[in-house]
Amino acid sequence: MGLMERIKEIESEMARTQKNKATNYHLGTLKAKLAKLRSELFLEQSGGGGGGGTGEGFDVARNGDARVALIGFPSVGKSSLLGALTATESEAAAYEFTTLTCIPGVLQYKGSKIQVLDLPGIIEGAAHGAGRGKEVIAVARSADAILIVLDAGKEQGNRHREILERELETVGIRLNQRPPDVTVTKRKSGGGIRFASTVPQPQLGPEPEKIVTNILREYKITTADVLAREEISVDQLVDVVLGNRMYKPCLYLYNKIDTITIEEVDQLARLSHSVVGSVRSQFNIGEPLEDDLLKARLWEYLGLTRIYTKRKGSPPDLEEPVVLSEIRKGTTVKSLCANVSSELLREFNYALVWGTSAKHSPQRCGLSHTLDDEDVVQIVSKTIKQQQQDKNYNVISQQFNDKHAKKRLEAKKQKQQRLRG
Template sequence: MGVMEKIKEIEAEMARTQKNKATNYHLGTLKAKLARLRNELFVEQSGGGGGGGGEGFDVARNGDARVALIGFPSVGKSTLLSRLTSTQSEAAAYEFTTLTCIPGVLNYKGSKIQVLDLPGIIEGAAHGAGRGKEVIAVARSADAILIVLDAGKEGLNRHREILEQELETVGIRLNQRPPDVTVSKRKSGGGVRFASTVPQTLLGPEPEKLVTQILREYKITTADVLAREEITVDQLVDVVVGNREYKPCLYLYNKIDTITIEEVDQLARQPHSIVGSVNKRWNIGDPMEDDLLKAKLWEYLGLTRVYTKRKGSPPDLEEPVILSEIRKGTSVKSLCSNISTQMLRDLNYALVWGTSAKHSPQRCGLNHKLDDEDVVQIVTKTIKQQQLDKNYTSLAQQYQDKHSKKRLEAKKQKQKKLRG
């Protein structure tokens, strides 16, 4: 029996099993088996990795953040890319106009956000239907996902639910955070030991028995499991598998000019959703205009502008440093590493003006979290402070070697000119 047949068999058994306390253990075991088989199928189809880019899908990662446009064919993704960026993506009235990944750059609040227009996906994309495998592989590399839906078709076709299911199947969790669960494997015996700081009502009357069975499905027989929050079977499986991607996701209901105001109101009340029309420019303006969609993308990407200043000089308000909560964080340490690794090494303290400071300026350390439009002055260590560092001798030697190499290169160039 193939993997797909096993998956269908387990899904059928889960569908006909009544959900109650008595069947909780059995259903939990089936969910663990189903997740393992789906993971095996995805690895098998992607050639042993997490899914290759494929021809036309290998796009270099640029900018301060990356957003992937996902949706069914002919929902307006290509027109949206052209509206958000200066890139022209082919748009037409027929389906599957876009066949490869087309990148564009959205300039907003001093940041550069890479927007990827992907081919429309169909039901079964998680198993490779309609180049869905390549599309989903690109989605895994994005910082956030913008799902574009046709407001006129959503009521009958349940496109939002189908897309969520496709992404869920390949381990992409939308608008969720990783569960606070630790699984530590042990070399010695003792079986699986489960501990929790809160009651686990979602794991049934015998949580430890269920956790042990789930870990056995993944050939883990000796481990310590600690849960610091109430979790479900699916969340525990996600932690054990370990290859899940947690992405912020914004849903855009496009073409609201084709439906009634009551339907628009209903769609606008959906969680993580906004409504608009690319053609009518409702909530979606030109590349240099501020609008609701750009503001929401900025919020979901967790971007922060930080202005730097030198001692005795005004802050540089023209070119902010863009920090990302998703990538490196928004602390003083992230700011230093974003500018220079040497600055991070030589940092003494930072002076911060802005809403994150209790008083202006506030003297802060590496772990201080910065807010949008904060002004930061980096104060480096003095020579005496650097000399107290245990690595000072090796750093000084590296600097001397680098300086000597430059002088030697300059001398060779000078001799070459004199001879020539």
């Protein structure tokens, strides 16, 4: 029996099983088996690579401060949206599947450069390779955030939002969720599965330890300590055990609202994580360099922060901010130093911070201080005496001398070649 047949068999059994206390353990085991089979199926279809390898036309180099993937069914306006956001030409037409590869563009907003990827339309069954779903989903896994584009006029009867959520859920992409606060620590010695929780676990039934043990044994884990610091479901526990789930912020854009009534627009606008707009009518979606609601919401979901730097005795540089990403490296002083130079991080002494994150201006802060948007930061390096007290000073000093000795040798060789030539 193939993987697809086994998946369908388990799904059918889960649909037939009534949900109550008596079947709680059985359903939990079935969910664990189903998640395991789906992971195996995705790996099999992607050629065994954990990331789901991209195909020809889908390998786009990572660029900019953040990456957003446009996902949606065919003919919902993704190509037109890419042009409105980035001024990039992507073929748009009245027929389906106009875009056949990944088309990149760069959105410039608030001093940042956001890479936007226009992906081919996907259809139901994309998670199992239908259409070019495998390649599209692989790119979605590499994005910092996902923008799902929906046709406002077709959404009510087709439930496209629900279908796309299910397709991404199937391949382990969790939308607008955070990783559950659960740790699973494997032990070498015996003792079985030990489960502890700081809060009640009603979703795991009257005997949580029993269902946790069943799920872990499904993945051949027989000795481990499990600690839950929040209320979790069976699906969340399975996600922690698998360890390959990706948690992405997702914004839903209902395009073409000029084709529906104002009552329907109001209903869609009230849905969670949603924005309504029209590329054609430029409603909530302006020109590439204009400020509009969609760009503002994307900035918010990407967790981007502008930091202005200054030198001692000089005014801050307000022309070119350093853009930090909460999703990538964080928005701390340490992230700022790492973003600018590894040498700056090594020689860091303290930072002076002006802005909303500071209790007073300026505030002297360490590497762990979290910065807010439009803060001004001055990095103060260690003095020579402080650097000499570092236990790695001799190694760093030798590396510095070697680097400059190499440069001097190269300069000498070039001078000799000019004299000969």
